[in-house]
Amino acid sequence: MSNISVSLKELAKLTNGELTGDANLLISGFAPLETAEKGDISFLVKPGQVDKLDAFAGSAVIVPIAIERSSVPLIRVDDPYLASAVIHNLLLKKAFVAKGVHPQAWIGKDTSIPEQISVAPFVSIGERVKLGERISLESGVVLGDDVEIGDDTIVKANVTVAESCRIGNRVIIFSGAVIGSDGYGYATDKNGFHTKRPQVGIVQVDDDVEIGANCCVDRAAYGVTLIKSGTKIDNLVQIAHNVVVGENCLIVSQVGISGSTTLGRNVVLGGQVGVTGHITLEDGVMVGAQSGIHNNQKAGAQVGGSPALPIKKYVRAAIQYGKLPEMSKDIRRLKKQMAALTATEEEHKGSTE
Amino acid sequence: MSNISVSLKELAKLTNGELTGDANLLISGFAPLETAEKGDISFLVKPGQVDKLDAFAGSAVIVPIAIERSSVPLIRVDDPYLASAVIHNLLLKKAFVAKGVHPQAWIGKDTSIPEQISVAPFVSIGERVKLGERISLESGVVLGDDVEIGDDTIVKANVTVAESCRIGNRVIIFSGAVIGSDGYGYATDKNGFHTKRPQVGIVQVDDDVEIGANCCVDRAAYGVTLIKSGTKIDNLVQIAHNVVVGENCLIVSQVGISGSTTLGRNVVLGGQVGVTGHITLEDGVMVGAQSGIHNNQKAGAQVGGSPALPIKKYVRAAIQYGKLPEMSKDIRRLKKQMAALTATEEEHKGSTE
C-alpha cells in the first residue's frame, strides 16, 4: 500500500519518540498488530497489552512511554494513537500525480486551469472559477460559477459546491455533500403563504477542514456561513445559514445546527445533536449524542439531554427516569399514608381536647 | 447584484406600505442596515431599534408602522420582515435566459425540449419526459423516464427525479435531493427473510414547493406520495411512501415522516422531529424540535417531546426532569420519616390502649 521507506530513527524524530532497537531499520508499511508483516510498523495504546508483542510478526511498534523494552524495536511516545496517525500518513503519502482535465469534463468560460490538477470525467466547472494547485475533482463534481478552491483540496465524487462559495487549502469534501444550498428562510403572510427570503450570501470553508458524505452547508442569507480551519465534520450533518463553526471542532454524524448559531474552537457535538438558532457555544463545549441545545453554553461546558443539562446532572436524571413508575407508586402510597396519619392526628386532637 | 431600478412609490404600493420621503427615489439594491449603500433599501423589524437609522448610509428603509418618521425615506408596513422579502425578490428578479441544451447533456427518445430551457452538461433526461417552459436543469441532474416537470422550475445540481414522478410549477429542488426512491416496504417470512413489496406508485410535488438538499421523498407503494403547493422542506428530510403533506407546511431539517401519514395545511415540524406512520396531523399543528409524534393531532395542536405532549405540559415536565435525582431523594426521606411516624403512632396506640 505504501511505496516509501523511512528509517525508525526518522519516525522517532517525527513523533518526538524514544527509540529502542535498530535505528536504521527501514519501515515501509503500517498495519494493526495482528496483521503486520515484515517492514510494517504497528501501534499499541494500552501498556497492559504488552503481551501482544510476543506474537508480533512486523518490524516495529509504537508504544506508550510506560513500556520500556521489548524484543521488538519500539518507538516510545506520550500518545501512541496520535503518533501512529502521523506515521501512517507519512507512509501513505504519495506525490500528487496530475491527470489533467478529462476530455469529458466541462469547463466554463473565464475559468483557468492550473497545470497540476486532476479533473475526472463528467465534472462540471462553472465560469470564473478559481482553482489552486494539486486539486483533485472526482467524477460528478459540480462547481458553480465564481467558486474558489485552494491548493491540495480533494473534492470527492458527486459533490456540489454552489456559486461563489470558497473552499480553502487541504480540504476534503466527501461524496454527495452539498456546499452552498439556499438557507431555509421564509416570511409568512396572514394567509399562511411563505415568501422566500433571498439567500445572497456564501459558504466559506477554511483550511484543513473535512466535510463528510451527504452533508449540507447552507449559504448565508447575507454574508458568510463559515467553517473555520481544522474542523472535521462527519456524514449527513446539516449546517444552516450564517452558522459559524470555530477552529478544530468535531461534529459527529447527523448533527443539525440551526441558523446564525456560533461555535467556538474545539467544540465537540455528539451524533444526532440538534442546536437551536442564534446561540453561542463557546470554546471547548462538549455535547453528548442526541442532545438538544437551546441556550448559550459557556466555555468548557459539558452537557447532555434534550433539553440539555450539565452532563453530570443529566446522567443522574437519566438514571432516575427509568424509576419514574416506582416513584409515582411511592408518592401515591405516601399520600395515602399521610391522609391516614392526618386523620388519626385529628382524632387525637379531638380526643385530647 | 441587481440590475433593475424601482421607485419607492412602486415598492410602497407592492407592499401596501405608507411612504414617507421622496416617492420617485429609485431603489436598485437590497442590503442589511449595516452594509447598505446609496441606491439600497434595508429593513428594520423592531421599533425599538429606530436609533440604527442614524448611521444608515443607504437610500430607504422598510420599517414597522409604529415608526412614524425619520430623516431617512421610509416604507411603513405591518410586517417589515415579509415586505422586505417581497421587495428583495423583486429587485433580484431576472428574466429567464434560456441556455438551451448543452451538447454534453443526454435526452432520451420521445422527449421534446421546449425552446425556453437551460439544460447543463451531464444532465440525463429519460424517455417520454414532459418539460414545461423556463426550466433550469443543473449539471448532474437525472430525470427518469416519464417524468413531468412544470414551468419555471429549478432543479439544482446532482438531483435525481426517478421515473414517472411529477413536479409542478415554480418548484425548487436543491442539490442531492432524491425524488421517487422506492418506499421501504417488505414482507417477512417465518425464517426472517424479507421479500420486497413492489413500490409502483409515484411522487407528486405541487406548485411553489421547495425541497432541500439531500432530501429523500419515496414513491408510493401504490398511488401517490404527495407534497402539496407552497410547502417548504429543509435539508436532509425523509418523507416515506404514501405520505401526504398539505399546503404551505414548513418542515425543518432532518425530520422523518413515516409511511402513509397525512399532514394538513400549514403544519410546522421543527428540526429532527420523527412522525410515526398512518397518523394524521391536522391543519396548523406545530411540533417542537426533536419531538416524536405517535398519535393523531387535532388542528392547531402544539406539541413537544418524545413521545410528544401538549407543549405547555412538555415544557413543565422537561423542567422537572433535571430535578429527578432531588425528587428521588425527597421520596426516600419521606418514606423513612413516614415509617418512623407510623411506628410512633403504633406506640401511641399501644400506650393509650
Added chain:
Amino acid sequence: MSNISVSLKELAKLTNGELTGDANLLISGFAPLETAEKGDISFLVKPGQVDKLDAFAGSAVIVPIAIERSSVPLIRVDDPYLASAVIHNLLLKKAFVAKGVHPQAWIGKDTSIPEQISVAPFVSIGERVKLGERISLESGVVLGDDVEIGDDTIVKANVTVAESCRIGNRVIIFSGAVIGSDGYGYATDKNGFHTKRPQVGIVQVDDDVEIGANCCVDRAAYGVTLIKSGTKIDNLVQIAHNVVVGENCLIVSQVGISGSTTLGRNVVLGGQVGVTGHITLEDGVMVGAQSGIHNNQKAGAQVGGSPALPIKKYVRAAIQYGKLPEMSKDIRRLKKQMAALTATEEEHKGSTE
C-alpha cells in the same frame, strides 16, 4: 404494468395457498382491492374485511386462511401480506434487457465489461473494476478503482461506490447513497489539532441487501465495514467504519450506527435511532424509534428511549414523564405535611413527657 400471465393454480402453488375457484384463470396484474380490474389479483389482510370483496372488480384475491369462500376466486394463505408480495414480484418480473454501455459513459482501463449490462450516460467506472452479469448502472453513478459488483445488482442514479468496495448479487443501492467514504477517525494533539487517521479498509455489501437513498456507509479504518445478506436499509442512514450489520436486519430511516458496533441477525432499528460505538446488539434485538443505545443488548431484547430501557419499562416511564410537574407538587405538599406532623409529634412528646 405487467406483461406476463400466470394461472391461479401456479400462483397458489408458489405461495403454498389453497385455491377456491377456476384454477386455470389467468392473472396478469396486481392492484389494491379498490382499483383492481379484470385480470388483476388483489389481497386482503384482515378476515373482518371480507365484505370488501362484494364490490371487487378484479379477477382473484389473496386472503387469510380464515376466509373460506367467496364468489370471487381466492388464494387462501397463512400470510396474505407476504404472499401478495411474492405474487406481485412475479407479475412485475421482466427479463433483463441489456442496453450496453452508453457512448457518454466512461470506463477506466483494465475494466472489462460483460455483455449483459446496462451502463447509462455519465456513468464513471474506475480502473480494474469487476462487474457481474445483468448489472444496471444509472446515470451519474461513480464506481472507484478496484470496485467489485455482483450479478443482477442495480445501482441507481448518482450513487458513489468508492475504491475497492465490494457489492454482492441482487443488491439495490438507491440514489445518492455513498458507499466507502472515509471513516471518521482522528487523533488530537495537546493543542487541539486533529490528525486524520488513514482509513484503509473497505465496505463489503453482501447479497440481497438494499441500501436507501442518500445513505452513507463508511469504509473501515482497517479491514471491512460489513453489511450481511438480506439486510434492508432505509434512506439517510449512517453506518460508521468497521460496523458489522448481520443478516436480514431492518434499519429504518435516519438511524446512525457508530464505529465498530456489531449487529446480529434480524435486528430491527426504528427511525432516528442512534447506536454508540464498540457495542454488540445480538440477534433479534428490536429498538424503538428515536432511541439511544449505549450498551450491549442480549438476543431478542426489546428496548426504547434515550438512554434505552427495556421497552415495557420505557413505556411506563414515558407515561409518568408528563406527570412530573404533578409529582413534584405532590412531593412538596408531602414535605410540608410531614414537617407539620413531625412538629406536632414533637409537641406530643413534649406534652406527654
